[in-house]
Amino acid sequence: MRKTQYFILFSSLSFFVSATFIDTNQVKVADRESFLDTIPSSFGYGRKATQAEIDRLDIDVRPDGKGLPKGEGISAKGKVIFESKCVACHGVGGIGGPNGSLVANKTPTDKRREKTIGNYWPYATTVFDYVRRAMPFNEPGSLSNEEVYHLTAYLLNANGIIDEKAVINAQTLPKVEMPAKNLFVPDDRKGGAEIR
Amino acid sequence: MKLDKIVEITQRYPEKLSRRKLLGGLATAAVAIVQTAKGQTIQKAVSENAIYEDPTKKFGTPAGEIGTRSPYVKSVKKLSDISSRSPLQDFYGIITPSDLHFERHHAGVPAIDPNKHELLIHGLVEKPLVFTVADLKRFPSVSRIAFIECSGNFRGGKDNLTPQEICGLTSQSEWTGVKLSTLFNEVGVKPNASWFLAEGGDAAVMTRSIPVKKGWEDSIIAYAQNGEPLRPEQGFPVRLFNPGWEGNTSVKWLRRIELSDAPYYTREETSKYTEPIKEGKYRIFSFDMDARSIITFPSFPQQVEKGWIEIRGLAWSGRGKVVKVEVSTDAGKNWQIAQLNDPILDKAHVQFRYLWQWKGEETEILSRVTDETGYTQPTLKQLFEARGSDGGYHMNPITAWQIKKDGKVFFKPETFK
Numbered sequence: 369m370r371k372t373q374y375f376i377l378f379s380s381l382s383f384f385v386s387a388t389f390i391d392t393n394q395v396k397v398a399d400r401e402s403f404l405d406t407i408p409s410s411f412g413y414g415r416k417a418t419q420a421e422i423d424r425l426d427i428d429v430r431p432d433g434k435g436l437p438k439g440e441g442i443s444a445k446g447k448v449i450f451e452s453k454c455v456a457c458h459g460v461g462g463i464g465g466p467n468g469s470l471v472a473n474k475t476p477t478d479k480r481r482e483k484t485i486g487n488y489w490p491y492a493t494t495v496f497d498y499v500r501r502a503m504p505f506n507e508p509g510s511l512s513n514e515e516v517y518h519l520t521a522y523l524l525n526a527n528g529i530i531d532e533k534a535v536i537n538a539q540t541l542p543k544v545e546m547p548a549k550n551l552f553v554p555d556d557r558k559g560g561a562e563i564r
Numbered sequence: 565m566k567l568d569k570i571v572e573i574t575q576r577y578p579e580k581l582s583r584r585k586l587l588g589g590l591a592t593a594a595v596a597i598v599q600t601a602k603g604q605t606i607q608k609a610v611s612e613n614a615i616y617e618d619p620t621k622k623f624g625t626p627a628g629e630i631g632t633r634s635p636y637v638k639s640v641k642k643l644s645d646i647s648s649r650s651p652l653q654d655f656y657g658i659i660t661p662s663d664l665h666f667e668r669h670h671a672g673v674p675a676i677d678p679n680k681h682e683l684l685i686h687g688l689v690e691k692p693l694v695f696t697v698a699d700l701k702r703f704p705s706v707s708r709i710a711f712i713e714c715s716g717n718f719r720g721g722k723d724n725l726t727p728q729e730i731c732g733l734t735s736q737s738e739w740t741g742v743k744l745s746t747l748f749n750e751v752g753v754k755p756n757a758s759w760f761l762a763e764g765g766d767a768a769v770m771t772r773s774i775p776v777k778k779g780w781e782d783s784i785i786a787y788a789q790n791g792e793p794l795r796p797e798q799g800f801p802v803r804l805f806n807p808g809w810e811g812n813t814s815v816k817w818l819r820r821i822e823l824s825d826a827p828y829y830t831r832e833e834t835s836k837y838t839e840p841i842k843e844g845k846y847r848i849f850s851f852d853m854d855a856r857s858i859i860t861f862p863s864f865p866q867q868v869e870k871g872w873i874e875i876r877g878l879a880w881s882g883r884g885k886v887v888k889v890e891v892s893t894d895a896g897k898n899w900q901i902a903q904l905n906d907p908i909l910d911k912a913h914v915q916f917r918y919l920w921q922w923k924g925e926e927t928e929i930l931s932r933v934t935d936e937t938g939y940t941q942p943t944l945k946q947l948f949e950a951r952g953s954d955g956g957y958h959m960n961p962i963t964a965w966q967i968k969k970d971g972k973v974f975f976k977p978e979t980f981k
Contacts, residue, residue: 409749410749411703411750413695413699413703413750414693414695414696414699415694416692416694417684417693422686422692425820426822427769428761428771428828428830429828430826430829483835488834490834491834493829494831494834494835497831498830501768502670502671502768502769502831508767509769551845552838552845552846553841553845553846553847554847554849555848555849557847557850559937559939561939561940562939563950564950
């Protein structure tokens with residue numbers, strides 16, 4: 369008990385002393401600027417990433433095809449994979465499963481059309497990117513690149529976007545024109561008073 | 565356990581029963597018994613020994629290693645299939661207790677060992693670098709109190725909704741970390757880099773494209789929240805934090821940033837987090853969270869009494885500071901200026917209050933916020949007029965509460981279709 373009391377007394381005293389010596393209000397603007405200038409151009413923290421490290425993590429795919437791996441796929445093979453690994457959650461033919469349709473239903477029964485790859489996705493590359501990173505939901509990241517190409521071909525074909533025989537690979541996938549390509553506009557709110 | 569058995573225990577061994585036990589399961593059992601018991605003596609015995617212990621007559625719980633909530637305080641997040649919502653109606657002040665921060669994740673909360681977690685920054689940079697969590701903590705640090713709101717934060721349609729259910733996907737913390745601009749300098753971001761991809765280390769491997777400009781402006785790579793390391797639900801050990809922007813862009817469990825000269829159009833910025841506007845078009849990359857407010861007291865399912873009522877609520881804007889909150893107590897005919905409690909911070913929840921004398925008339929109470937850009941929170945009707953009536957993300961309408969003659973409060977659902 370006693371020791372603690374001394375300690376508290378001492379520390380509060382020293383705080384008081386230092387506070388009287390360093391008056392932050394006295395620091396001039398010029399000094400602040402020179403303080404900012406002393407921030408080094410490099411701290412030297414972190415280590416250089418090796419190409420192998422980057423390749424291991426760099427799985428993203430852009431609409432222009434950047435990031436697509438080697439390999440190729442066709443719809444018929446994708447259908448087989450879909451029926452074993454996806455159908456339980458996304459429905460037969462990709463329509464009406466408990467976790468959402470992936471294929472645009474030509475004859476929708478609901479008033480509101482379900483948004484799917486066929487009517488709402490602006491780029492085909494997103495199908496490859498998303499399925500590879502996040503699906504199947506219960507076993508994410510378990511598909512080979514080849515399997516993802518097959519599934520991508522299947523989903524595009526089931527949505528009536530590509531031909532049954534079309535081969536999907538790093539060259540052909542970015543060229544696929546999606547029905548929803550022109551559906552989107554960049555944020556049209558400008559800030560300020562206007563309600564948009 | 566039988567009634568007389570419990571009574572016997574509480575009479576004979578009151579000291580054997582810890583306070584916690586009494587206040588937990590047993591206390592509720594005892595209370596129920598009191599209500600159904602016939603004998604006077606039994607009621608007395610239970611109440612004196614077990615329930616109404618005089619705290620001034622007994623040494624309390626000794627100092628502990630971790631604090632607790634009073635067992636009388638029951639404040640919990642409300643779960644849905646894919647998220648859990650903050651109990652806005654229970655909050656005081658502007659900070660969300662970390663364990664009540666809303667949750668939205670796309671494949672669960674990952675269990676990450678901070679000693680194994682690293683952040684890779686690469687792409688259009690001079691030096692691709694890998695930072696450990698310890699490395700990130702060595703950089704100059706910043707702290708900022710600001711909200712995170714999911715852009716899908718709107719529910720309506722029925723009158724028995726609480727503030728938590730209507731818009732509990734917003735929460736506020738003090739976030740501490742390193743400015744992303746500091747790391748941009750360290751890796752040497754190239755002049756042609758215009759976007760960056762932020763990627764999480766969860767099972768969704770969540771990705772969003774963010775304009776590089778935001779990173780230079782005010783993005784933080786946060787490792788702490790309200791004075792302690794991030795909670796796992798909030799991205800432990802590191803997350804991106806984009807002040808004022810839709811929550812999904814503040815990618816949690818951040819493992820990688822890639823600088824690029826184009827956006828990626830990931831699934832979360834195309835299939836999701838895009839909203840209908842007019843003429844069959846959809847808005848993409850709508851980052852800013854527009855100003856919003858909600859009265860959190862009185863609200864459903866409370867019942868108020870006649871007399872003075874301090875109407876209280878939260879207001880915020882993703883575009884800057886809140887400058888004004890107005891309250892109407894006559895269903896939107898007249899508006900009065902509410903008091904704003906300090907501190908009023910940039911891109912942060914602010915507390916407002918307005919003193920009102922309720923005389924028992926049936927009415928509706930509403931709040932609307934104006935931010936420093938001059939934007940005033942719209943009605944749902946105005947939003948529908950501007951965007952069409954399909955709803956979707958970024959809905960920030962004025963919320964009205966109906967006050968019934970008996971003082972019961974109900975949400976006012978609105979439809980304009």
